[in-house]
Amino acid sequence: MKSWSPYKNHRLFVGTVFGVFVGLTLLIAVQPAAQIQANNAPLPTAEALTAEQQAGLRVFIGEGCVACHTQQVRNIDMDKAWGGRPGIPADYAWRQRLDVWRATPSTLGSERTGPDLTEVGERQPSDLWHLLHLYQPRSVVAASIMPAFPWLFEDSVAGTPAGLALNIPAAWRARGSQATIVPxxxxxxxxxYLMSLKQAELPTGSEPAFLALSPPKAEPAAALGTPGVALLPDGAALYTTHCQACHQANGEGLKGAFPPLKGSPVVNDKDATLMVNIILQGYNPRPEYGVMLPFADKLTDAEIAAIVSHERSAWGNTGAPVTADFVKQLRALVQPVAAL
Structure with a gap:
């Protein structure tokens, strides 16, 4: 009689172990990875790498550059020198596997022995400077501790474009050498690849040009059955002016950059307190999205109430409208905190 005890049936034991391994792999590795991939996409302004730049990425990884250089701008003051804004998931959403055998390259890095390279193509747009820096870093940056990469260069041969010849200072040449060095x-x-490292621009949320020519009038919106709501300005026009650039006209946001308002549990919550506080104070606790700046000093209570009421009723959302008095009460609570 066949035993169903895993301690007496080795096939059952091995099968159980394998089943647990597969289940945990799906739960811990595959499912989160699929979710992250589905919730992120490159920014609309991002430019895909060319074949030449993709090949340069392979060289960057192969030469171990990631061991000393990061590509991640953190949301702290000391990182402002490395990029115009903190990094967001959308900045890295374009990365794909190198091929069937090699995984997606990670260039974020964990050490910053050398400077961050997130915007090095913007900070130093000269290809000849980069070539000199690779051949002998101290020829352009006296205090550099970066090792030289002479094996990426060779003596000039017939047919080499003259424009690629490097003007190597005599101090960094072999004694008596007159050879023309080319990459x-x-x-x-x-x-x-290094020249391609530039942060894609984020939507600014500023007033679009076509609205600047004819700014929206503060006309009363249609009555929504809540006292005080009928006196609010046009929430749809205010949304277009202040919110649409980031959250999009369809309310679906930008994957990996700005969260969707359509179907959002915060927007549809019966209590709009959190939603109003986010608009007043800004929001930055979610690493999967960019930082939202506060609007307390930019919009009146009535304007915020109009925007909130519009967002809570648009795109199939079912939240109730709010009044200017509701926003005013919350503003009085958050102002002392903001003053600190």
């Missing part, structure tokens, strides 16, 4: 194909690819 190899791999060096050119690496520099092409």
């Amino acid at each position: 190899t194909r791999r060096a050119q690819q690496l520099v092409a």
Whole structure:
């Protein structure tokens, strides 16, 4: 008689172990990875890497550059030198597997022995500077501790474009050497990748040009059955002016950058306190999205109430409208905190 005890049936034991392994893999690794991939996408302004830049990325990884250089701008003051804004998931959503055998390259890094490279293509837009820096870092940055990469260069040969020849200072040449130094194909690819490192621009949320010519009038909205709501300005026009650039006209936001308002549990909550407080104070506790700046000093109580009421009734949302008095009460509570 076959035993159903895993301690007496080795096939059952191995099968149980394998089943638990597969289940945990799906739960801990596959499902979160699929969710992250579904919830992120490159910014509309992001430019895909060319074939030359993709090859340079492989050189960047192969030469171990990630060991000393990060590509992540944190939301702290000391990182402002490395980029115009903190990094967000959308900045890295374009990354794909190198091929069937090699995983998606991670260039975020964990050490910052050298400067962050998030916007090095913006800070230093000269390809010749980058080539000199790779050949001998101290020829352009005296205090650099970066190792030289001479194997990425060679003596000039017939047919090499003259524009690629490097003007190497005599102090960094072999004694008596008059050879013309030119970059190899791999060096050119690496520099092409470095030159591509520029942060994609985020929507600013500022007033669109077509609205600046004819600003929305503060006309009363249609009565929504709540006292005080009928006296609010046009929430749809205010949303277009102040919110649409980030959260989009359809309320679906931008994956990996700005959260959707359509179907949002915060927007549809019976209590609109959290939603109003976010608009008043800004919001930055969710690493999967960019930072939302506060609007307490930019919008009146009536304007905030109009925007909130519009968002809570648009795109299939079912939240109740709010009044200017409701916003005024919350503003009185958050102002002392903001003053600190």
